[in-house]
Amino acid sequence: MNLRLDVDVQKLEADKLRKGKNKAEEELDSLKTDYKKLRLSMRTTGLGKTLEQWQVQVRNKALKKRLSESQKEEGELKDRVVELEGSLRQRRSRNSVVELKVSLSKIEEMKGKIKGLKAALQNCDVRIEHLKAKEGRQNEQLSYFQNQVRDRDHVMGEAVVQIREIADHLQALAIQADTLSVKYEL
Template structure:
């Protein structure tokens, strides 16, 4: 498009010795710059000529560069011209490396010179302060002052060690306190459980007392019934003893008589056996 309809604002005139700040190095899908000339097209790789501008050296992509050349008489030249025109709509440029590096070096040099001047000024101030402070002091006085400073350092070192030891003891005490807190929490939990159990027992105490009175009344009633039963048993035993005496007399009397008498004698003997078994209950 630029070549088909050139405009004045699209053309920049400059002298040969004036270097451009930007270098065109890429057009659309090409790794180089295709140029349309009078007879056809050629491929141009600007990165190959960067050496002229003192730039960093590297090997650019040139594969297919020769295949970019064609003449207007060849087959499919219109399609190729259209591709080149479209490629020039998507261009990329890069700043000249040599110029950027020179500017960086210049800035670094200026910064280094400023730092050097600042260091010189600080050195002069330090020398002046040393002369002012050390005015009138002998080497012996300086040695004494240095020794005193060393003694101060030793004292502060011992104090620091004492503080560290105290901090260690304090951490140990804090650890024990934490253990005691845990133990106290366990005891408080146990105490709470005991209080709950006591409250439960106190709440059930009235019910248990009622049951106790009921059981006591039942025991008394059973004791009374058993007492009456024992008294009746004793009466029966006494009666059996009496019957046993009478049975002995009758058994002797009817033992040798009829079968009926023998049966009666056998019954009387059973009564006597029962009376013997009933004696322990008297």
């Protein structure tokens, strides 16, 4: 914001300087013309000056004084422009330093965040490895339990078959016993 104001002030001062210079040059040209007329008039009329000639001479002196003042002001304005340009360069360099410091602090902050994220990533990797190992153990246990259930189902299936065979055999024995008991009773 200050830089813009400085630039605007510099532009205004430069414009003012240019206008003053142009006006001074116009007045100088007018003075030169009036001076030439005065010299010519003095030559033709001798040393006696008319009121008009005295007025021209007074006006010329006033214009010369204003020209001198304008040139002095122009020099002061040029010095001010140089001073403002130096100030502008200093502010720009200060702003650059401030921007660099801000950038460095942001970089350091990002480095800290990156370290934190790397640590979190390592923790996640460790947890993933732990969960994979746990999953492997659980899969082994599941397979073991499935095999046990299969074995138990097989044993129970054989037991059911044997129980049926025994039941059939007992039934056959019961029938034989009934037959024998009927035979012996008669």
